[in-house]
Amino acid sequence: NAGVTQTPKFRILKIGQSMTLQCAQDMNHNYMYWYRQDPGMGLKLIYYSVGAGITDKGEVPNGYNVSRSTTEDFPLRLELAAPSQTSVYFCASSTTGGPGELFFGEGSRLTVL
């Protein structure tokens, strides 16, 4: 079972570059989320989506954009990368908004130099 798949697993960016983190789930979940986790810390919500075509901001949306054109895919776009965006990014999905279980991908480690 694939579950939630994130690519790439590792990436180094230079300041000012842009990139897209890919996230795909094969569980037909309506809800999808992007979190970032700084070293030794908990997770902070960047953006979330309750279904195709619907997205909303989380706690720390600045510097990021998302889209949800299909149920399966929820890419996260970083525009004009900054060192403060160095982090591990996790995509997750769930069948309901709460208090259902979130299923996480393995994470994408991003370094901005």
Add this chain to the structure above:
Amino acid sequence: TQLLEQSPQFLSIQEGENLTVYCNSSSVFSSLQWYRQEPGEGPVLLVTVVTGGEVKKLKRLTFQFGDARKDSSLHITAAQPGDTGLYLCATHKAAGNKLTFGGGTRVLVKP
């Protein structure tokens, strides 16, 4: 100020010892979840508690939800090296769609 405060931040114990980690807030929760995250992986759900005073057991792990639904604890009996990881509590905000995490407790169980 974080919605969820976890303590301690770090705990190092020997195999066979017991440990308790805490998750506290000034807000009342409709439900609370505990996740465990191992190095290089995403968090995995351990339990969801929804009723004040509720106690749930998962093998050597015991989860308790406070009577006032403002706090929770996780107790591990006879810890093993496989219990090593980051333990995160999380709750859904009133809107129901967004899961908010505490800062986590990093547990190291030495053989």
